[in-house]
Amino acid sequence: MGVAFIGLGHMGLPMARNLAKAGHAVTGFDIVPALVERAAQAGIAPAPSIAACVSGAEWVVTMLPSSPHVRAAWAGPGGVLEHAPAGARFIDSSTIDPMAAREVAALAAARGHAMIDAPVSGGTAGAEAATLTFMVGGDAADFEAARALLASMGKNLVHCGAAGNGQVAKICNNLMLAIGMIATSEGMALATRLGMDPKVFAGIVNTSSGRCWSSDTYNPWPGVLDSAPASRGYTGGFGTDLMLKDLGLAADAARAAKVPILAGSLAQQLYQRHSSAGHGALDFSSIVMQVTGTAP
Secondary structure (H helix, E strand, O other): OEEEEEOOOOOHHHHHHHHHHOOOEEEEEOOOHHHHHHHHHOOOEEOOOHHHHHOOOOEEEEOOOOHHHHHHHHHOOOOHHHHOOOOOEEEEOOOOOHHHHHHHHHHHHHOOOOEEEOOEEOHHHHHHHOOEEEEEEOOHHHHHHHHHHHHOOEEEEEEEEOOOHHHHHHHHHHHHHHHHHHHHHHHHHHHHHOOOOHHHHHHHHOOOOOOOHHHHOOOOOOOOOOOOHHHHOOOOOOEHHHHHHHHHHHHHHHHHHOOOOHHHHHHHHHHHHHHHHHHOOOEHHHHHHHHHOOOO
């Protein structure tokens, strides 16, 4: 299929590359010219603008940083809705406010285009390996139509319900992840300070009731898991500022829904403090530094 892919950053480029590997004809655009050049080296046809990127496309996929970027790319002057051909189908894999996702989907529907929101979980490693989880909001028939395309980029495809529900699943999941990472960091720090070997303690936790993804797959203590960002100086992975953005989205949604998120609010403040200390580019598991005072 002919696919226009807009947003070729850390997540977007490997996703677009996997679409090309699966045999789709992929054209790419990003506002950063260097990223378009990098995509061209990966076999993706470069485009100088959104208009040129979506020309003739059967599918348009976006992977962008925030709600304002999504609104501008889709509904702004020179955007996708202005230039996409009749019958083109849309996928937005950005992580944004659920209400913004529903707004853009409604604008697309008004122009006769089917659109799903399909944020992802799995990070850059999942994007590279095409093992992402897609949490999809939108009509069930549109989800089925997109299944083959999504399967070229991910392993677990979940229909979450109506438009915007993919974003609901993503921000609520990351709310829980942020809280869990802080809890794991505190437990690891206390056990180590009290004389436990961190690997031994992690092994106990991961076969006991304290087990969670933050402990058994993404442990924040250096040397516990060779594959985790903690064992490479908290580089790569999912940045602190990205987690902070998702916590902000969760806080906004909770306020609108009148649902108290007390632990989530504290997590947001801790990640804000961590970012303000200059660690925004480090993986979010580096929040352990707020417990220990420095990198363990």
